Amino acid sequence: MDNLNGNRYKMESINVNHLKNSSNRRFYSLPEEYNQSLNSNDQVTQESAILFNEIYSHISSRGAKFAGPYGWRFVIYCDYAASGQSLNFIEDYIRDKVLPFYGNTHTTITATSLQSTYFRHEAKDIIRKAVNASEHDAVIFAGSGCTSAVSKLIHALNLKQSVVVFVGPFEHHSNLLPWREMNAKVIRIKEAINGLVDLQHLETELKKYSDLKFKLIGSFSAASNVTGILTDDKNISILLHKYGALSIWDYAAAAPYVRIDINPIVMGLNEGMAYKDAVFISPHKFVGGPDTPGILIAKKSLLQNPIPCEPGGGTIFFVSRETHRYLKDEEMREEGGTPSIIGAIRAGMAFQLKEAVGAEIIAKRDEQICEMVFNKWESIPELNILGSTSVKRLPIFSFVVHHFKSGLYLHHNFVCALLNDLFGIQTRSGCACAAPYALDLLGIDEPLALRFDELLAENKSLDRTHLRRKGEYSEREVLRPGFIRLTFPFFMSDDDINFILDAVALVAENGWKLLPQYNFNPETGEWKHKKHQVFLGRKWLGSISYKTGRFTVAEDYTENVKIMDQKELLEEATKIFQNSAMEASKKFTPDQQLIFDAESSDLRWFLLPSEAKQYIFDENVETKKAVFTVRNSFKDSHSNLINENNILHTVTFNSAQDVNCNFADSGSFFSEDIIPVNKTSNCCEMTCLLTKENVPVIRQENAMSNAQLCKWYSPSSIIFKPFLKAVGEFEMIKNGDKVLVCVSGGKDSLSLLHTLHQYQFYAKNQGVFFEIGAMTVDPKSPLYDPSPLKAYLKALNVPYFYEEQDIVSQAAKLDKCTSICSFCSRLKRGRIYACAHRQNYNVVALGQHLDDLAESFLMSVFHNGRLRTMKAHYTDKSSSLRIIRPFVFVREKDLRTFAEQKKLPVIPENCPACFEAPKERHRMKQLLATQEIQFPNLYLSLRTAMYPLMAINLTGVENRILGKNSLQNFEALKVDED
Secondary structure, eight states: OBOTTSOBOOOOOOOOTTEEEEEOOOOOOOOTTOOOOOOOOOOOHHHHHHHHHHHHHTBTTTTOEEEETTEEEEOEEOOTTTOOOOBHHHHHHIIIIIGGGOOOTTOOSSHHHHHHHHHHHHHHHHHHHHTTOOTTEEEEEESSHHHHHHHHHHHHHOOOSOEEEEEOTTOOGGGTHHHHHTTOEEEEOOBOTTSSBOHHHHHHHHHHHHTSSOEEEEEEESBOTTTOBBOOHHHHHHHHHHTTOEEEEEOTTTTTTSBOOSSOOOOSTTTTOOOOSEEEEOGGGSTTOSSOOEEEEEEGGGOOOSSOSSOSTTSEEEEOSSOEEEESOHHHHTSOSSOOHHHHHHHHHHHHHHHHHOHHHHHHHHHHHHHHHHHHHTTOTTEEEOSOSSSOBOSEEEEEEEETTTTEEOOHHHHHHHIIIIIOEEOEEEOTTOHHHHHHHHTOOHHHHHHHHHHHSOOTTSOHHHHTOOSOOOTTGGGOOOEEEEEOOTTSOHHHHHHHHHHHHHHHHHGGGGGGGEEEOTTTOOEEETTOOSOTTOOOGGGEEOTTSSOEEOOOTTTTOOOOOHHHHHHHHHHHHHTHHHHHHHSOOOOGGGGSOHHHHHHOOBOOHHHHHHHHTTOOOOOOOOSSOOOOHHHHHHTOOOOTTSOBEEEOOSBGGGSSSOOGGGSSOOSSSSOOBOTTSOSOSSOEEEOSSSSBOOBOTTOOOHHHHSOOOOOOHHHHHHHHHHHHHTTOOOTTOEEEEEOOSSHHHHHHHHHHHHHHHHHHTTTOOOEEEEEEEEOOOTTOOOTTHHHHHHHHTOOEEEEEOOHHHHHHHSSOOSOHHHHHHHHHHHHHHHHHHHTTOOEEEOOOOHHHHHHHHHHHHHHHOOOOOOOSEEEOTTTOOEEEOTTTTSOHHHHHHHHHHTTOOOOOOOOTTSOSSOOHHHHHHHHHHHHHHHOTTHHHHHHHHHHHHHTOOBTTHHHHHHOSGGGHHHHHSSOOOO
């Protein structure tokens, strides 16, 4: 499909004395009208291509040009694994809409501070929704990327006991070094033969330490930032939780491309075991994300340290002359000082854009890109891609270039320089801050790695102060092993991808011929063309002047420079390679071998310019052997021998957790590295395509289905006894009733469903037989997605009705809407009643509990002067339906405990019409909680006082007695009594 610029996209349908106990403090209260909106994402091929083009055409580096040794070149940015690129439309919005109302978020009294607070909280809500965070998860902006997030988590964990940390083979230094520095025992799990995490090794190590008095933590990368290989985060989380370990995930590399699910719904024997305890994210790697803070998302229960990681402003409840008290709220306590407000807003916008594109669309595009890369590069023997090419991976590619005649490699910095100078392609060279994994991929064992370390290290006897050394110094930095890495973003056009593939192929086959034209600096490892030692196109802050009384900058003379198109660049590069012999013959090339002493010569692994010149003229050159041998990914990946009786599957995936189709729903966790999966089970929604390659998965014919494994749970007596009391006293359920349970996905409605199911067995002994069904109304809110309930209810084998209505948009179109909540409630009620009539249900069951009734009672008294609350059982006169609330005697805390203990798949409801700060109902909840401390029997007394009110069995009784006028204020509050 052609995009708007003529580019083509190949798309398918796709505790100290001075410290007091922490306390809560309300810094501000935002109105209920607070609202936010996200554009829903209709995953249509044409729209996706248009959006891809919109993104690509607004990349900040598009059209940027620089002067190199071979002429002017356009910048083609391919280093997204390191950092994303800014987007003009995001920066325009920030400049035009955000910055004019910028103010410090530590107050909301002024317009600027209030609007900035709105923006920042909206950004956090967008992120919270995108990662499926629940009310038990804290979302914290944390300094610079994952590095700050990891350090903040370690501080907040406040670990007192000995710690064992299990890390994967792919780990970035940010997810490795902090654990080492806290004196934890760090165990690095091996890489399996298929290139993934060795699950058998992980389970062996977990077993070894599970019976000892250690705190166990698993901290794994969701994807490698070197190879892009995805990790099976769901099954690893299940395995970690099985042995009592925390499941912590580094999503720095994966987050821009895959769905992040903090609380995935897994049915079966491992139900409730796949959640993540903490996740680190680096939004600066997103497109549109530069200059954003890191993000830590963690279970609030883990944040045990009452002292914030960065004590200071914004973290404190009260400071006296001698003492101080920190905040209880985890998110506010850990976001001290004036945060990167604009950066946080930008992070929310970057997530918003990713959600608009859709993880499924991105995954399909990434798969296509990987196929294009492998098809092109597999036939180039000089090009060695690192990591397995037969497992699911992101379009992040690291490679080395082999020079077969010499037996050596081309230096990664030289290859990187060639791609820049010849084609304008921006890549990265080095070890990508994942040295242990890089050593594995390059074939460097630990003894050899230590030899390199000793060789590269600065002499300790040097006086750094006297020598004014600012950085690390090594006389032999050029010997440091490394590779070249480039990333293809999902929105890059096929034309540009093919151009880059052709350019890399040309350099891999012919790049060594240009070595004589380049010099290298042994102290820095840099390679520069002999004629281009200075960056001519450098921009200078010093060119800014205020001498005229206004801001001026030196004129840029690059606007009218003519630059060759991509076809011409490839043709020009071919000519440069063909003329390399003539260019090499023009100038003297010194013998760089003399730079290296015996020890460093022994460790030299790359071809020198002087050696390349000899090969150009076919002189007899002694063949060398590199000190290490890089694994051939194509050869190794395709030669993995699997038992011919096994059936191999490849999975269409949408997240790192979907890298295998061996979801734990299919049975208990196996100790083998190859995890069985039932080929006919409905363990996931992805399609398993049979192939001769890819991830090995053994077929298990007798695996149980989800419906068999998904459990009904019996509520505890602390719930069931008051439930029975309410059902009996208010005569809620009668013989022959058909009860429609309203399921929102919250803890209350899900608990009610399980309780009513248990009551069916109890009532049967009393001669009462009734049926239950379930119904959900999806208001199409961008921050509330109840659709996962479909699979859950199907597995429970309950008649289920799912209806959608864009209620929030309808409310926005009304001339006057004092409360979106009330409007939403009325519309939902109408859909529920209509569904009940249509499906022949005569009873509608709602999940409100005693706490809800008490809060509504106080709100009615305070704001309307009426004694009123929700009714336990009444008949709706307009529909003749009976409405019941079987939990009117049940406490909320008991329902919460039940839902958490049974790991019910609670759907986080981040209503866009309600700000997270305390609202009116929440104020009542806090008031009651304070009074209950003084009066432990408070709710028993309130239940007795409210009993006559909840016993009213008809609607409109209060209106007939007192009239309707006084209801106006009450209606504006978020209350739904009837």
